[in-house]
Amino acid sequence: MFGTVLSATAAFLLLMLSGYSMLKRRGATDVAFCLATLLLAAVEVTDQLLLNGSYDTVLLKKTALFLESLLPVVFLVFSVTYSRQKSAESISVLWGCLMAAALLFPTVVVLFPLDDFFYSPDLQTEKILFLGKVGYWFYIGMMVYCVIALVNIESTFTSSSGKDRWKMKYEVTGISAVLAVLIFYFSQGLLYRTINMNLIPVRSGVLIIATFLIGYSRFFRGNDVKVVVSRYVLYRSLTLLLIGLYLLILGLIGEGMRYFDVSFSKDLTIFIAFASGIAMLLILLSEQLRRRVKVFINKHFYAHKHDYKTEWLKFTQRLSACRTLTDVQNVILNTYKETFGLEGASLYLLDKERSRYILVATQEMPDTIAELKASKELISYFTEHSRVFNPLDNEYIPNAEEALFVHHTGARLIVPLTGNGKVEGIVVFGKQLAKEEFIYEDYDLMKTLAKQAALSIINFRLSEELAETREVAAVARISSFVIHDLKNLAYTLSLLLENAEDYIGEPEFQTDMLDTIRNAITKMKGLIQKLKTIPEKHTLNTEFADISLLARDVMKEIEKINSDVEFVYKGSSTVSMIDVEEVRKVILNLILNALDATNGKGVIKVEAGYNGDTTYVSVEDSGCGIEEDFIKNHLFKPFRTTKKKGLGIGLYQCKQIVEAHGGRIEVSSEVGKGSVFTVYLPAERVPVHTVQ
Numbered sequence: 304m305f306g307t308v309l310s311a312t313a314a315f316l317l318l319m320l321s322g323y324s325m326l327k328r329r330g331a332t333d334v335a336f337c338l339a340t341l342l343l344a345a346v347e348v349t350d351q352l353l354l355n356g357s358y359d360t361v362l363l364k365k366t367a368l369f370l371e372s373l374l375p376v377v378f379l380v381f382s383v384t385y386s387r388q389k390s391a392e393s394i395s396v397l398w399g400c401l402m403a404a405a406l407l408f409p410t411v412v413v414l415f416p417l418d419d420f421f422y423s424p425d426l427q428t429e430k431i432l433f434l435g436k437v438g439y440w441f442y443i444g445m446m447v448y449c450v451i452a453l454v455n456i457e458s459t460f461t462s463s464s465g466k467d468r469w470k471m472k473y474e475v476t477g478i479s480a481v482l483a484v485l486i487f488y489f490s491q492g493l494l495y496r497t498i499n500m501n502l503i504p505v506r507s508g509v510l511i512i513a514t515f516l517i518g519y520s521r522f523f524r525g526n527d528v529k530v531v532v533s534r535y536v537l538y539r540s541l542t543l544l545l546i547g548l549y550l551l552i553l554g555l556i557g558e559g560m561r562y563f564d565v566s567f568s569k570d571l572t573i574f575i576a577f578a579s580g581i582a583m584l585l586i587l588l589s590e591q592l593r594r595r596v597k598v599f600i601n602k603h604f605y606a607h608k609h610d611y612k613t614e615w616l617k618f619t620q621r622l623s624a625c626r627t628l629t630d631v632q633n634v635i636l637n638t639y640k641e642t643f644g645l646e647g648a649s650l651y652l653l654d655k656e657r658s659r660y661i662l663v664a665t666q667e668m669p670d671t672i673a674e675l676k677a678s679k680e681l682i683s684y685f686t687e688h689s690r691v692f693n694p695l696d697n698e699y700i701p702n703a704e705e706a707l708f709v710h711h712t713g714a715r716l717i718v719p720l721t722g723n724g725k726v727e728g729i730v731v732f733g734k735q736l737a738k739e740e741f742i743y744e745d746y747d748l749m750k751t752l753a754k755q756a757a758l759s760i761i762n763f764r765l766s767e768e769l770a771e772t773r774e775v776a777a778v779a780r781i782s783s784f785v786i787h788d789l790k791n792l793a794y795t796l797s798l799l800l801e802n803a804e805d806y807i808g809e810p811e812f813q814t815d816m817l818d819t820i821r822n823a824i825t826k827m828k829g830l831i832q833k834l835k836t837i838p839e840k841h842t843l844n845t846e847f848a849d850i851s852l853l854a855r856d857v858m859k860e861i862e863k864i865n866s867d868v869e870f871v872y873k874g875s876s877t878v879s880m881i882d883v884e885e886v887r888k889v890i891l892n893l894i895l896n897a898l899d900a901t902n903g904k905g906v907i908k909v910e911a912g913y914n915g916d917t918t919y920v921s922v923e924d925s926g927c928g929i930e931e932d933f934i935k936n937h938l939f940k941p942f943r944t945t946k947k948k949g950l951g952i953g954l955y956q957c958k959q960i961v962e963a964h965g966g967r968i969e970v971s972s973e974v975g976k977g978s979v980f981t982v983y984l985p986a987e988r989v990p991v992h993t994v995q
Contacts, residue, residue: 306354309507310347316514317344324521335381342377343481343510346370350503354430365417372412372441374765375448376928382455385478386463386471405448421498423801432498439496446489472525480581496826512581544584578826580760615641618752627990628763632664635756639718639730640666643745647733647956651675651710651739653726654762660729668712668733675708677726685719691746692717717740719751722757730756789827796823843882843963847987850877850886851911854920857890858909866903879984881964886984889957889968893922893980896953900926900978913986917966921981928974938970957982 319681324333349367365683383398385632412420423431434442459467460475466507480781485505506926620636636648647667659831660675679694684690691929692699692708693716701709707713715732730753799819807811851874862870901924908923939958961968965985972978 306507307351308513310351310502313507313510313514314344314347316511316518317347319340320514320518323518327521328904330379332384332386335377335384338380339377340371342370347503347507347510348605350500354426354500354954359419360426364421365412367991368417368420369409369412371445372408374485375408375445376402379405379448379451382452384461385520386454386467401448401451408444409442411437415990426500432500432502434496434498435966438490438498442489442498444877445485449482449489453479453486456482468618468677470520472520473516473524474520476581477513480509480513481514481866484513490950492881507570508578509581512578516581548712563767568962584919614748615755618755622755622759624855625759625763628760631756631759631763632822633666635720635730635759636664636666637748638752639732642748643732643741644739645715645733645735649731649733650728651731652728663728668731670711670713672708672711675729676704677729678705681705686721686724689721689750691719691749693741695728716749718753720760721750722754722755722761727757727760768962783869843885845880846965847878847883848881848883848886849985850879850918850920851875853887854890854909854911857887858894858907861898868898868901869906871906871908872909872910875913877911877913877920878987879918879964880987881984882960885960886964889960889982890920891921891956893955893982897922897924897926897981900924900928902926914983916986917983918986919981919983921979923977923979925977928976928978929970929972930974931972934970939968 317340321337323342324340325337327333342571347369349363351368353367378400379402415437419435420435420441421432423433426432432438456475456478460471463471488506488510511662601840603776603786618634621638622631625631625634631650632650636650639645639648647669649665649667649668649671650663651832652663653659654661658676660677662671662673665671678701681692681699681701683694690698692701694714695699710719712731713733714722715734718730719726720728720730720734796819799816800813803816854874858870858872862868876911894907894909901907905925907925909920910923911918913919960966961984963984966983969981969983
């Protein structure tokens with residue numbers, strides 16, 4: 304009766320956890336997790352019905368076996384993708400093969416008769432399944448896959464740090480407990496060639512504890528952690544030593560109970576072993592304990608507290624992987640926290656215009672101040688004396704604002720990031736995980752890391768300034784062309800004004816004057832628009848649209864004012880998620896270029912359709928064509944053109960717009976025969992009408 308209640312409770316909690324997880328997120332990892340919990344719940348219920356004996360025993364045995372056979376592939380998918388960045392990419396060929404091999408388990412269950420797996424003369428009384436040859440290898444394989452999943456989970460957790468590890472701790476413990484109890488349960492087949500169903504209450508009890516741990520973690524701490532798992536994850540000897548001691552103590556307790564004739568049921572003994580193991584694992588995952596052990600080992604077993612080479616190389620590697628200044632800021636804080644055992648830290652960078660240090664990043668700091676006005680004395684203390692500011696050593700007396708900053712932030716230390724003789728920023732240390740006194744080796748390493756951090760910040764800032772300078776230079780270059788054309792138009796208008804004094808009364812002159820002014824205004828508006836749009840980065844306002852209809856409409860508009868050119872359209876509905884106005888600019892530019900290439904005479908073909916997973920729009924002309932060298936080295940680059948009066952920015956702008964949509968633009972051309980420009984964009988398959 305007690306076992307039935309435990310199994311029912313475990314099944315109910317697993318179902319609740321599965322439902323809650325699916326409501327929160329629906330990624331591949333979450334689906335695999337929910338399937339795993341549903342399967343475990345179903346196995347608990349089926350096993351209890353099997354032991355009850357009042358139902359079809361053969362059918363229940365087959366059902367329970369099939370449910371268990373699905374666990375390997377589900378656990379493997381979950382463990383490979385759990386909390387990992389780019390989880391789809393992490394599934395390599397090896398993992399793909401293992402997943403495919405895991406599908407053999409349900410296949411074997413379907414193909415082989417039940418007697419090949421196990422037999423039980425009196426299941427309700429003995430609760431023992433004697434394994435046949437197929438069953439023996441079946442459960443060994445189950446155990447192996449559980450071990451692989453456990454190793455994957457451990458690797459993910461080992462690769463996490465700081466806040467991510469805090470979020471994952473209880474969930475990883477719960478998942479590991481589930482896998483561990485399954486390994487123990489299946490290992491009976493390896494040891495005794497039997498499956499002892501008397502251990503089901505133990506399994507149920509561990510599942511209940513694990514469910515509470517996972518549920519607590521997901522409800523109160525979240526499960527949005529994403530880490531990058533290293534390819535080389537080493538197990539720490541301290542953890543292995545403690546686990547060995549744990550097993551030795553369990554053995555001594557068991558022997559002691561036998562010596563003092565203390566009677567405990569086998570199930571209760573095993574359950575206590577698992578429960579105490581989970582408790583020990585929680586202790587091992589404590590950041591404070593790990594820091595205290597690290598301090599103890601460094602103090603008593605090593606001549607030097609830090610391995611400077613290792614720390615510097617590790618920090619340099621992390622910085623080299625950064626792609627943005629925000630990445631650099633987070634790496635700096637994480638490195639200081641991990642190296643010096645901090646609960647939190649904040650980073651302030653110099654705002655040169657305001658001559659103040661502005662808060663740019665903070666991690667687990669209870670109180671922060673947005674900025675600090677550092678005095679000349681403090682800057683001098685940092686640069687001339689090359690010191691780290693410790694509020695407790697009284698070597699530097701801060702002014703009122705600096706003292707208020709230290710008080711509010713609870714700064715343990717302030718480390719200057721010095722580069723090129725200037726303090727580019729400061730790192731404010733928060734509380735320590737384990738109280739320890741910093742020594743000269745700590746300060747040396749802090750300053751070494753600070754120099755490297757300052758150089759990285761300077762490099763990223765210089766890169767940003769260089770990019771801004773290039774943008775300004777591009778605007779200036781474009782402006783010079785626009786100003787030149789505007790000057791020509793202004794000169795034309797000034798001549799027109801001079802002639803108006805003599806010929807304003809003639810109707811023919813009046814007509815010409817109006818046409819000239821109208822054309823000049825149109826050209827001025829076009830130049831101003833180009834000056835406005837080229838330097839800007841495109842912000843897309845996307846919507847579902849039929850590109851074929853858009854291309855046909857643009858072609859019709861141009862066809863009305865160019866009767867000498869033969870326009871040919873061919874296409875079918877091609878739907879994509881686009882910014883209509885931006886794509887209209889692209890199509891218009893390509894058709895206008897085709898008009899220039901044909902010199903206003905010839906044939907222009909516009910075509911739209913699907914090409915696999917992409918839509919395409921092509922514009923073909925029968926014009927002069929483009930030389931191969933120009934296509935390879937100059938086409939789509941700003942200020943490169945074959946036109947006598949062109950600015951060389953049209954195709955450049957087209958390429959920027961198309962790439963912003965996640966597409967591409969291609970060209971094929973032959974001198975003297977014409978060119979074909981084709982735009983490819985991601986397709987959206989929805990039912991739409993056919994374009995006529």
